[in-house]
Amino acid sequence: EIVLTQSPGTLSLSPGESATLSCRASQNLSSSYLVWYHLKPGQAPRLLIYGAFRRATGIPDRFSGRGSGTDFTLTISRLEPEDFAVYYCQHFSRSPPLNTFGQGTKLEIK
Amino acid sequence: QLVESGGTLVQPGGSLRLSCAVSGFNVRSNYMNWVRRAPGKGLEWVSVIYSGGTTDYADSVKGRFNLTRDNSKNTLYLQMSSLTDEDTAVYYCARGLNGFYAMDVWGQGTTVTVSS
Numbered sequence: 568e569i570v571l572t573q574s575p576g577t578l579s580l581s582p583g584e585s586a587t588l589s590c591r592a593s594q595n596l597s598s599s600y601l602v603w604y605h606l607k608p609g610q611a612p613r614l615l616i617y618g619a620f621r622r623a624t625g626i627p628d629r630f631s632g633r634g635s636g637t638d639f640t641l642t643i644s645r646l647e648p649e650d651f652a653v654y655y656c657q658h659f660s661r662s663p664p665l666n667t668f669g670q671g672t673k674l675e676i677k
Numbered sequence: 678q679l680v681e682s683g684g685t686l687v688q689p690g691g692s693l694r695l696s697c698a699v700s701g702f703n704v705r706s707n708y709m710n711w712v713r714r715a716p717g718k719g720l721e722w723v724s725v726i727y728s729g730g731t732t733d734y735a736d737s738v739k740g741r742f743n744l745t746r747d748n749s750k751n752t753l754y755l756q757m758s759s760l761t762d763e764d765t766a767v768y769y770c771a772r773g774l775n776g777f778y779a780m781d782v783w784g785q786g787t788t789v790t791v792s793s
Contacts, residue, residue, distance in 0.1 A: 617779035618778075655720050659779075668720040668722065670719050
């Protein structure tokens with residue numbers, strides 16, 4: 568079973584700064600299966616990045632994903648107030664059928 | 678658009694059926710998922726139904742939850758039984774992005790509380 572560990576647990580930054588969020592897997596992953604979402608209170612989760620680096624529809628280019636093997640990162644440049652949320656990475660697997668989420672990184676306004 | 682319903686307060690050991698009404702696309706055309714978030718915890722994938730009708734479940738719900746769809750109503754159903762307090766969560770319905778491993782459209786969620 569693959570375990571995804573996100574760091575840091577909480578990241579305190581100001582609007583205009585850049586954020587780097589980490590997602591480390593317990594074993595090598597295909598980048599095709601690595602996804603990023605964010606979740607704001609009272610809202611539905613939103614797809615940000617899939618296939619490790621592909622931006623979802625409507626996601627600005629301030630969001631970028633990269634990585635391979637066991638280490639993946641989500642970078643958000645020029646933070647805007649609406650970016651402050653909890654961010655999750657996810658790995659898809661059909662064998663075994665297990666779609667694992669990381670524990671989340673809370674990006675909060677400093 | 679995805680609209681979940683059916684969440685409520687249920688006693689331990691009880692059963693409940695959640696619905697996810699789909700509009701704007703055919704429920705058969707994408708793989709469809711349920712994901713939950715327990716209070717104070719992160720997201721947990723629960724179940725998926727593929728276009729062909731095959732289903733998969735997380736180990737934590739296998740044997741207790743059953744995911745089906747009604748193509749005529751364009752609706753998903755998650756039948757949950759033998760509920761415990763660990764099933765207390767907001768349950769989200771989410772559409773799979775065809776050709777990729779991702780969930781690109783999500784509902785607002787429905788809240789299930791298991792408590793006596």
